[in-house]
Amino acid sequence: xxxxxxxxxxxxxxxxxxxxxxxxxxxxxxxxxxxxxxxxxxxxxxxxxxxxxxxxxxxxxxxxxxxxxxxxxxxxxxxxxxxxxxxxxxxxxxxxxxxxxxxxxxxxxxxxxxxxxxxxxxxxxxxxxxxxxxxxxxxxxxxxxxxxxxxxxxxxxxxxxxxxxxxxxxxxxxxxxxxxxxxxxxxxxxxxxxxxxxxxxxxxxxxxxxxxxxxxxxxxxxxxxxxxxxxxxxxxxxxxxxxxxxxxxxxxxxxxxxxxxxxxxxxxxxxxxxxxxxxxxxxxxxxxxxxxxxxxxxxxxxxxxxxxxxxxxxxxxxxxxxxxxxxxxx
Numbered sequence: 342x343x344x345x346x347x348x349x350x351x352x353x354x355x356x357x358x359x360x361x362x363x364x365x366x367x368x369x370x371x372x373x374x375x376x377x378x379x380x381x382x383x384x385x386x387x388x389x390x391x392x393x394x395x396x397x398x399x400x401x402x403x404x405x406x407x408x409x410x411x412x413x414x415x416x417x418x419x420x421x422x423x424x425x426x427x428x429x430x431x432x433x434x435x436x437x438x439x440x441x442x443x444x445x446x447x448x449x450x451x452x453x454x455x456x457x458x459x460x461x462x463x464x465x466x467x468x469x470x471x472x473x474x475x476x477x478x479x480x481x482x483x484x485x486x487x488x489x490x491x492x493x494x495x496x497x498x499x500x501x502x503x504x505x506x507x508x509x510x511x512x513x514x515x516x517x518x519x520x521x522x523x524x525x526x527x528x529x530x531x532x533x534x535x536x537x538x539x540x541x542x543x544x545x546x547x548x549x550x551x552x553x554x555x556x557x558x559x560x561x562x563x564x565x566x567x568x569x570x571x572x573x574x575x576x577x578x579x580x581x582x583x584x585x586x587x588x589x590x591x592x593x594x595x596x597x598x599x600x601x602x603x604x605x606x607x608x609x610x611x612x613x614x615x616x617x618x619x620x621x622x623x624x625x626x627x628x629x630x631x632x633x634x635x636x637x638x639x640x641x642x643x644x645x646x647x648x649x650x651x652x653x654x655x656x657x658x659x660x661x662x663x664x665x666x667x668x669x670x671x
Contacts, residue, residue, distance in 0.1 A: 350515065350519050351389065351390045351391075351511075351515075351518040351519045351525060352387070352388070352389055352390075352511045352512070352515035352518050352519055353386075353387070353388040354385075354386075354387050354512050354515075355385070355386045355387075356383070356384075356385055357374075357382065357383075357384040357385065357386060358381065358382050358383060358384075359382070359622070360374040360375060360376050360382055360405065360615060361374075361615055361618050361619040361622060362619075362622065363384075363407075367386075367388070368412065368413070369388065369395055369397065369411065369412060369413070369415070369462060370397070370409055370410065370411055370412060370460075370462075371409070371410045371412060372407055372408070372409045373407065373408045373409075374405055374406070374407050375405060375406045375407075375611065375612060375615050376403065376404075376405050376611075376615075376653070377403075377404040377405055377406055377451070377601055377602060377603065377611070378403045378404050379652050379653050379654075379655075380403055381655070382401070382402070382403060382405070383401070383402040383403075384399065384400065384401040384402065384405075385398070385399070385400045385401075386398065386399055387508040387511065387512050389507055389508055389511040389518060389528075390518075390525070391518075391525045391526075391528050391529035391532060392522075392525050392526060392529050393463060393464055393467055393529070394461070394462060394463035394464075394467065394529045394532055394533075395415075395461075395462040395463075396459065396460070396461055396462075396504050396507055396508060396532065397459070397460040397462065398457070398458070398459055398504065398505065398508040399456070399457070399458050399460070400456060400457045400458075401452050401454070401456045402454055402455075403453075403454050404451070404452065404453050404454065404602065405451075405452055406449070406450070406451050406601060407449070407450045407452065408447055408448075408449050408450075409447065409448055409449075409450065410442075410445055410446060410447040410448070411442060411444055411445065411446070411462060412444075412445075413444070414444045414464060414465075415444055415462040415463060415464060416441070416442065416443065416444065416462070416463055416464070416465050416468070416483070416484070417440070417441070417442040417446075417460055417461070417462055418439060418440070418441055418442075418460070418461045418536060418540075419439060419440040419441075419442070419448070419458055419459070419460045419461075420439050420458065420459050420460075420461075420497055420500050420501040420504065421434045421438065421439075421457070421458050421459075421501065422455075422456070422457030422458065422459075422501060422505075423436070423498065423501075424455050424457070425452070425455065425456045425457050425458060426452075426453040426454075426455065426456065427450060427451050427452040427453050427456055428450065428451045428555065428559065428600070429448060429449075429450050429489070430448055430449055430487055430489070430556065430559055431449075431552075431555040431556040431557070431558060431559025431560070431600065432489055432546070432548065432552055432555065432556060433552075433555065436494035436497070436498070437491055437492050437493060437494040437497055438489060438490070438491065438492075438497070438546065439489075439490050439492055439497050439500075439539075439543070440487055440488065440489060440490070441484040441487070441488045441490055442484055442486070442487045442488070443483060443484045443485060443486060443487075444465075446484075446486045446487045447487070448487045449559060449563060451600060451601065457505075459500075459501050459504035459505060459508070461500075461504065461532060461536055463532070463533070463536075465483060467533065468481055468533070468536075468537070469481060471533055471537060472537070480541070481540075488545070488546075489545075489546035489548075490540075490543040490544070490545065490546055491543065491544050491545070491546045491547070492539055492540075492542050492543045492544075493542050496538070496539050496542050497539065499535070499539070500535055500536065500539045503531075503532075503535050507528060507532075555599070555600070557596075558595070558596035558599050558600050559596075559600050561586045561588055561592070561593065561596040562596055562597055562600045562601065562608075564585060564586045565582040565585065565586050565593070565597075565605065565609070566608075566609070566612065568581070568582065568585040568586075569582075569609045569612060569613070570612070570616075573613070573616070573637065573638050573639060575639060576639055576641070577609065577639070579593065579605055579606060582605055582609075593605055610649060611653060613638045613639060613640070614649060614650055614653050614654075615653075616638050617634055617635060617637075617638050617640070617650065617658065618650070618654060618658075618661060620634045620637070620638075621634055621658060621661040621662045622661060622664075624662060629662075630662075631643075631658045631659055631662055634658075634662075635658070646658075
């Protein structure tokens with residue numbers, strides 16, 4: 342990641358109320374968000390760019406599913422607030438748990454109200470250079486995909502608290518980082534020191550039987566979701582999802598209810614509703630119709646579709662289409 346240019350702010354604070362636009366304007370991560378409850382979304386993201394590194398804070402007020410991957414050759418280390426409830430790739434968030442992800446790897450999160458997380462992003466060579474200088478290079482191993490790490494709970498809490506203090510100060514006083522390179526460099530050095538101290542006490546997470554069950558359920562849901570997204574115009578049945586996931590209907594039902602809190606078909610309908618909304622918000626005036634977009638995503642009964650859309654997002658699809666780009670929902 343290049344240092345922030347003079348015209349680019351080192352600090353970005355975004356209040357998110359539109360799930361389908363969660364990734365807009367972010368150069369660091371790709372994020373797909375879907376609400377699992379029908380109520381107004383209130384999420385917050387704070388990004389503090391520290392030359393080659395960055396610290397990203399997320400919070401959310403309701404149950405959502407996110408699929409997140411990191412861009413541009415950055416490693417990601419994810420920590421969670423002490424009151425965060427939810428799962429990461431099926432693993433329940435708990436004290437001492439953190440994630441390590443290689444560049445481009447995708448992690449699936451299901452977050453409940455009160456969720457807070459801090460993600461530390463930095464190039465692999467930054468960590469390697471620090472360890473080589475200390476003659477500790479043999480200690481560093483690049484994560485393969487997304488890995489769960491087990492660390493002393495106090496160590497992880499200290500790392501999260503360090504990141505939270507940083508983003509709180511940056512949100513209140515952005516000029517401290519926007520206008521002062523020395524502050525960004527000093528914070529980056531402190532980030533590396535704090536992160537390395539935490540990783541030095543980390544071991545591979547050893548899931549128990551319940552954890553392995555939840556991870557397997559999360560994978561079933563992901564396979565079914567991927568299939569649904571690649572067959573957007575088809576009318577899918579539960580039998581299709583069972584076939585592609587290689588499980589029985591009962592196993593599929595348990596997986597979706599345990600991971601998402603919804604039945605498979607309810608979840609997939611909601612997923613397609615989010616894709617419809619994304620298309621309607623991106624459409625220009627007169628370029629399409631609600632019916633055309635609904636058909637693209639497999640909705641054939643327009644009355645049922647409109648009712649489901651309004652229940653999910655609080656407005657009719659025609660209202661979404663009429664809204665000008667950037668205009669807030671009434």
